[in-house]
């Protein structure tokens with residue numbers, strides 16, 4: 001048996017990004033099938049446009065349409081693509097300086113072997129079938145000279161066209177400018193419990209609640225923390241604590257939120273188990289939320305044994321024992 | 336060698352809103368920075384170093400945002416540092432920036448803190464269920480509500496004191512052109528009538544979720560000579576403590592008490608309530624006003640805080656005006672919230688707080704806390720150069 005327990009956990013959210021006026025203009029251009037650069041105070045055309053000028057620090061407000069064709073200035077080979085990359089087979093990432101631009105843009109290049117890509121090669125934008133105002137509107141770059149050796153339409157360099165500086169001067173009919181994008185993020189972790197926590201979760205799988213006593217201050221930690229948070233002493237002595245305890249303080253959660261596992265309203269309470277010196281946070285049931293009190297005596301109610309795992313969720317909830325409330329003095333130093 | 340004198344000569348902040356969809360993160364920061372530089376009569380080129388702060392990366396889903404922001408912040412060719420201490424980060428960031436000047440390393444430091452909460456969902460980000468654990472966590476409100484209940488029990492506070500704080504701060508916010516919430520109809524009664532979210536915390540007793548940024552320009556004595564109204568830094572302190580120690584006092588944490596004691600000593604203050612003219616205290620849930628008043632030594636522990644609040648002493652015209660800006664309860668771009676407290680304290684002693692100015696404020700407190708009440712950052716600023 002492994003010394004420690006671990007389990008996968010995925011943290012995922014569809015984040016939004018307000019683009020601001022400069023990147024919004026760039027993405028609006030992509031949606032409309034145009035690549036726009038920003039002209040800096042030094043006269044350079046940079047794609048995508050920087051939000052602020054690197055020299056004067058003023059907001060970039062002059063935009064230039066550059067050509068959909070350009071030259072590879074450097075590249076790297078991607079032999080084993082990972083999830084959500086532009087291709088699911090080997091390809092190149094390339095720095096492409098578009099005709100009319102002075103700085104390169106990083107994007108994928110549709111070639112299938114490293115000998116098909118070289119610095120100085122001519123490439124052009126391959127637009128996505130459906131354009132929405134995102135960098136993926138450029139599906140990738142593709143060689144201007146096809147693998148069959150036939151050169152397709154290459155309008156050549158010198159294609160830069162100034163764009164109206166004043167938004168109001170542009171055509172009226174175009175849809176609203178892009179002001180935001182959605183960027184889904186999903187991270188897969190392996191959550192590892194410490195050896196001491198693992199012992200705690202294994203105890204729960206046997207219907208026991210295990211803590212550890214600090215040899216310096218004698219406090220019993222549930223769950224055990226590897227080292228005492230107060231004095232740093234490694235904790236080793238295992239202590240089984242009671243399944244009965246006292247509610248020190250609590251909150252009634254009435255608010256629903258994204259990712260919530262328990263339907264509100266519910267009582268989330270600190271339960272100081274008899275024999276422990278720190279309270280555990282758990283759910284209180286078997287009593288109206290409005291009847292829950294500080295000092296109330298409660299006991300663990302376990303799920304059926306066949307549902308047990310290595311988890312604090314084996315304890316379904318705590319419910320009142322019916323004993324008289326604990327004396328305030330017995331738990332006030334835990335508030 | 337003693338600390339070099341340092342002063343705040345520029346304060347800038349954004350208009351805080353639930354969603355600032357008109358600006359990117361860089362644009363949000365620059366809105367605050369440009370105002371701070373204008374106030375300081377300096378340009379980005381005259382800045383020696385930049386210190387940036389924001390709260391957990393999960394709030395926007397951007398790892399190390401300082402990397403992509405460097406260019407927009409004007410940091411190319413300069414030192415750029417990022418500070419991270421959860422909700423107190425805005426305060427810690429300002430302290431790191433001031434320490435660079437006090438240590439004589441730099442003469443003109445720009446510091447900025449921000450949060451664009453609308454890019455994500457902080458409640459979700461603070462409640463991600465972990466394997467093996469009981470999924471009872473319910474955001475910051477769920478975390479702090481039990482400790483508010485503990486305070487009410489320990490201090491035997493009447494239950495309407497939290498509502499007094501909320502109504503006061505929302506009324507103060509009406510005098511602050513940058514504040515997020517503008518609810519002229521908020522009264523103690525309306526707060527008490529609002530929904531109980533995390534019992535004992537009601538909806539109107541919680542901070543909003545805001546997009547916003549704050550920036551400060553902190554300079555040495557020579558540079559400050561050109562400013563008509565520098566806010567001199569009289570003391571700075573940061574303290575931390577463990578989240579999970581047995582019998583940890585979460586109502587009045589040791590780190591908070593220790594920090595306050597050191598801060599008052601540094602600033603030469605022996606009786607805070609008499610000697611501080613305005614306080615900007617980090618109050619994301621209304622009850623933290625009386626809690627921190629006690630912890631900071633403005634009032635006796637276990638009851639002095641709520642009595643002070645209930646008496647009206649913390650109102651704009653009271654003995655110790657607290658959160659004249661409207662505070663965190665009226666604007667909460669989390670990463671920036673601490674710096675807003677520090678910046679608003681500076682505005683008070685510079686006589687530059689506009690409609691929410693406390694007449695003749697000479698010394699002010701800026702305060703922030705973060706994590707599970709485990710990180711503390713505070714400063715005292717004054718209109719006079721410190722003598723110590």
Ligand SMILES: [Zn+2]
Pocket residue numbers: 214215216217218219228229230231232233
């Ligand atoms: Zn110990």
